[in-house]
Amino acid sequence: MTAAPSPPEPPTARSSVKVVKQRVTGGELHPPEEDRLAIEDPLEISLVAGTSGKRVETTLSVTMRTPGHDLELITGFLFAEGIIEREGDIDSIEFNDPVEWKPPTRARVTLRSGLPFSADGTRRHFAANSSCGVCGITSLEQLALSDSLVLDDDTRIAAELIHELPERMRHRQPAFRETGGLHAAALFSHAGGLLASREDIGRHNALDKVIGSQLLAGRMPGRGHLLCVSGRMSYEILQKALVARVPVIAGVGAPSSLAVTLAQDFNVTLLGFVRNGSYNIYSCPERLSAG
Secondary structure (H helix, E strand, C coil): CCCCCCCCCCCCCCCEEEEEECCEECCEECCCEEEEEECCEEEEEEEEEEECCEEEEEEEEEEEECCCCHHHHHHHHHHHCCCCCCHHHEEEEEECCCCCCCCCCEEEEEECCCCCCCCCCCCCCCCECCCCCCCCCCCHHHHCCCHHHCCCCCCCEEHHHHHHHHHHHHCCCHHHHHHCCCEEEEEECCCCCEEEEEEECCHHHHHHHHHHHHHHCCCCCCCCCEEEECCCECHHHHHHHHHCCCCEEEECCCECHHHHHHHHHCCCEEEEEEECCEEEEEECHHHEECC
């Protein structure tokens, strides 16, 4: 059976916007000058599911994101939440028409006929802002992850390679260099080859875009790969990486206590404060090899 072609990406939208600012140094007010800020814009995702004879449409999520790679964002988001298992589970993604330079604000996702989905049974009631960690969770029980997600991955990584990941990721962050206001996530091979790097005002969105990019390219992110993220590492970063089966996660910032617990319980190598020639190992050091 031939796979359906991937839906087209919406027209490229700006990731930053010009503003006028005035800088104050000590007591001195400088003249107005131009600056650029990262765009934060809403995207409403609705889901059409069921059999061909009975389709039901549900508003699934409103997420605040930086426009660009929206197709990847949606695909990665649905995969990380267990709504789809592969890109072929999506029949189509339709965006509303953008106005002038503004990006689309609505996406209508049609799942393949017969794919099980229950709006009442979904794990979250999603309304995600750009810094969202677990904002869709409605009860403590929904934080629990299945034991089936425990990783069985004997990947070995050269310890010195970890130092290079943030810089390699930064080379693929043009919007960050322009605004200083975006997070990034990058996926690497076990040898350090860059597979995908994406930016977004939300760190969880950046990771969804990376995961979605791999699915849309016909590849499953996971075994033997390394993930590098900017900023802190929280529950949601670990949860998404676990679903994608990524065994090593390195972050420029600090992990949360729950992220460390998940990494230890689910056999993930978690590395934090990767900067200035050093890093901390919080779990599963056996995946790192010297020399």
